[in-house]
Amino acid sequence: MRGSGVAVTGWSAHLPELPSGVRLAGWDPGPACPPEDAATLLGRKGLLAKEPATRLALCAVHRALGRPARAGRRAPDTPPDPDTAVVVATNLGNCATVAAVATAVAADGVRAVSPLDAPNASSNVVSSTVAIWFGWGGPNLTVCSGHPAGLDAVALGMLLLAAGRARRAVVVGAEPADPVAAGLLDAAAPLRPVAACVLLERDGDLRLDPVDELTGPPPGEGDLLLAPAGLTAGAVDLTGAVGAGYGALGVLQVAVAAAVLAERGGSARIVCGDPDDGYRTTRLSRETG
Amino acid sequence: MALLAASAVRSCLGDGAATFDRLLAGESGVGPLRHVDPAAVNVTRAHHLPAPAGAAEPDLPASDWLAGCVTAALAAAGLDPATARVPVLVGTGLRELRAVERQAVSGRPVRAARLHFTGALRAAAPRLGPVLTVANACSASGHTLALAADLVDGGSADVVVAAGTDAMTASMLAMIGRVTEEPTERVRPFDADRTGVLLGEGAAAVVVVGEAWRGPVAARLLGVGLSCDAHHETAPSLAGISRAMTDALARARRSPAEVDVVVSHGTGTLLNDVTEAEAIQRVLVDAGGDPYVTGVKGALGHTSGASALMSLDVAIRCLRAGRVPPVVGLRRPLPEAKGLRLVTGAPVRCAARVAQVNSFGFGGVNAVTLVEAA
Numbered sequence: 122m123r124g125s126g127v128a129v130t131g132w133s134a135h136l137p138e139l140p141s142g143v144r145l146a147g148w149d150p151g152p153a154c155p156p157e158d159a160a161t162l163l164g165r166k167g168l169l170a171k172e173p174a175t176r177l178a179l180c181a182v183h184r185a186l187g188r189p190a191r192a193g194r195r196a197p198d199t200p201p202d203p204d205t206a207v208v209v210a211t212n213l214g215n216c217a218t219v220a221a222v223a224t225a226v227a228a229d230g231v232r233a234v235s236p237l238d239a240p241n242a243s244s245n246v247v248s249s250t251v252a253i254w255f256g257w258g259g260p261n262l263t264v265c266s267g268h269p270a271g272l273d274a275v276a277l278g279m280l281l282l283a284a285g286r287a288r289r290a291v292v293v294g295a296e297p298a299d300p301v302a303a304g305l306l307d308a309a310a311p312l313r314p315v316a317a318c319v320l321l322e323r324d325g326d327l328r329l330d331p332v333d334e335l336t337g338p339p340p341g342e343g344d345l346l347l348a349p350a351g352l353t354a355g356a357v358d359l360t361g362a363v364g365a366g367y368g369a370l371g372v373l374q375v376a377v378a379a380a381v382l383a384e385r386g387g388s389a390r391i392v393c394g395d396p397d398d399g400y401r402t403t404r405l406s407r408e409t410g
Numbered sequence: 411m412a413l414l415a416a417s418a419v420r421s422c423l424g425d426g427a428a429t430f431d432r433l434l435a436g437e438s439g440v441g442p443l444r445h446v447d448p449a450a451v452n453v454t455r456a457h458h459l460p461a462p463a464g465a466a467e468p469d470l471p472a473s474d475w476l477a478g479c480v481t482a483a484l485a486a487a488g489l490d491p492a493t494a495r496v497p498v499l500v501g502t503g504l505r506e507l508r509a510v511e512r513q514a515v516s517g518r519p520v521r522a523a524r525l526h527f528t529g530a531l532r533a534a535a536p537r538l539g540p541v542l543t544v545a546n547a548c549s550a551s552g553h554t555l556a557l558a559a560d561l562v563d564g565g566s567a568d569v570v571v572a573a574g575t576d577a578m579t580a581s582m583l584a585m586i587g588r589v590t591e592e593p594t595e596r597v598r599p600f601d602a603d604r605t606g607v608l609l610g611e612g613a614a615a616v617v618v619v620g621e622a623w624r625g626p627v628a629a630r631l632l633g634v635g636l637s638c639d640a641h642h643e644t645a646p647s648l649a650g651i652s653r654a655m656t657d658a659l660a661r662a663r664r665s666p667a668e669v670d671v672v673v674s675h676g677t678g679t680l681l682n683d684v685t686e687a688e689a690i691q692r693v694l695v696d697a698g699g700d701p702y703v704t705g706v707k708g709a710l711g712h713t714s715g716a717s718a719l720m721s722l723d724v725a726i727r728c729l730r731a732g733r734v735p736p737v738v739g740l741r742r743p744l745p746e747a748k749g750l751r752l753v754t755g756a757p758v759r760c761a762a763r764v765a766q767v768n769s770f771g772f773g774g775v776n777a778v779t780l781v782e783a784a
Contacts, residue, residue: 230450
């Protein structure tokens with residue numbers, strides 16, 4: 122799944138349950154509000170009936186853009202920017218709502234359903250909400266391919282740039298932590314709320330290689346190796362600090378690598394996936410001079 | 411420019427050939443809603459795939475239909491599903507979320523890995539990969555077709571399968587049922603007396619290849635335009651869907667007057683049909699086009715993530731057969747569509763060269779495809 126290389130020009134990680142002072146490969150992603158307090162970061166209006174995954178994603182994008190606190194949504198009459206695409210990786214985002222609606226309908230029929238949940242019945246609610254909130258009219262994709270979803274979303278963001286469908290791709294990973302999601306995932310690491318965002322553009326000095334399917338051991342080069350535990354020796358496995366991460370992990374890995382390389386230069390090899398869903402890999406490097 | 415080597419469909423009316431024949435005959439595959447209590451969701455009818463009377467609800471139906479279509483499309487392209495190492499991009503609206511609902515309501519467990527389609531496709535064709543599941547609502551397979559074309563056109567892959575699949579969920583049925591007083595009896599796209607949408611189900615797949623391909627060719631893929639309304643979670647926007655149509659024409663380097671047939675999104679809902687009719691009027695007709703306009707949802711129901719590629723299969727068959735099926739269920743066109751050449755009642759004959767396929771989804775995600783006779 123290759124496309125020509127692009128640059129990472131912005132990044133964030135929004136990790137409400139990461140203990141204060143815990144660093145990710147040396148980077149401190151900063152304090153993060155829980156999804157129920159998203160209004161403290163985003164502004165009050167427009168969050169009614171928005172699921173935790175949607176709120177987490179909005180917070181991560183807000184921070185990657187460096188917007189001031191409570192900056193709010195775009196003005197409703199502004200035409201959308203057709204040159205910015207949105208690609209969201211999430212698997213579990215709307216599962217709790219779907220389960221709750223099905224339970225309510227089985228017990229009490231359609232009158233038990235809120236019309237505000239209608240968008241949440243569709244699995245692309247996070248990416249469409251990000252587009253509406255920030256006013257982005259470029260292609261809008263939701264990737265739900267399990268563990269590799271994060272790097273799959275990065276790959277599709279790169280593909281949209283290479284195909285001339287956008288000048289900027291906002292790539293987001295977001296997974297909630299709720300009992301329905303935890304029951305579905307059954308992962309070794311506990312599920313915690315996770316969101317991360319990277320901005321991809323053609324020009325910049327943090328260069329991202331095309332994302333490849335990985336069928337053997339990861340290539341050994343690089344000063345920093347971000348990969349799941351047990352796959353290869355010497356890797357930084359972020360799940361110990363942030364929880365399972367699942368579909369958001371690949372985006373978080375790229376964000377962490379970008380933050381680290383922006384400080385110290387060098388290169389990073391990134392691997393995400395699992396034996397059932399397959400593995401993906403890419404490499405981030407900082408051009409010097 | 412990419413080519414479409416082969417296409418495969420499983421709809422309530424059968425495979426691609428049977429579906430097209432029955433569309434020409436004006437048939438609808440509507441029947442009683444199965445597996446979900448009609449009274450609970452206020453929906454009584456649906457476009458299900460054929461199944462024996464009283465058959466139990468299948469565990470992972472979208473996965474099964476998808477695997478059947480992908481292997482059929484590969485075989486029709488002359489590729490062996492047992493050995494083909496090909497990326498697959500799967501578009502879906504609802505994934506296997508019905509299994510999440512059954513886990514919640516009846517305790518039947520499901521794992522997260524079964525909600526997407528890597529495992530199901532690898533079981534049917536072990537060397538396929540990477541498999542990406544793109545959940546883009548009712549235009550999902552239009553989006554995966556665009557991405558497959560981009561991979562081929564950009565030289566990243568020689569062969570890519572774009573696919574779509576969907577089964578129904580009780581939660582989506584409830585969202586449809588709660589906005590109507592009386593349950594809808596049938597889908598009437600572009601009809602002044604339309605009463606709303608019904609869900610369909612099934613899958614479709616196409617094999618997208620580059621110019622160097624030496625196998626069979628079903629059609630030329632001129633271009634796929636994408637846009638996002640960034641306007642409203644569930645209501646369409648004229649500006650957004652017009653932009654996808656304009657993008658498709660620009661990518662295809664075709665003028666509006668060259669479009670001979672439009673296979674519309676046509677959901678039989680108030681909001682979609684008026685907005686879509688206005689967009690076709692503005693982008694194509696006002697710019698000198700006069701295409702025949704048809705649509706499949708009166709016959710197939712709204713098949714969500716599969717619908718764009720089901721419509722594409724119909725479009726390809728229109729080009730090859732020189733016949734365009736009628737909009738099943740349409741009797742009295744709505745006033746906003748009076749400038750459109752809607753095909754009603756019986757099929758029309760036309761030597762069409764270029765067909766357009768519209769697909770628009772929840773969240774304002776739009777994909778418009780242009781194909782040309784091979």
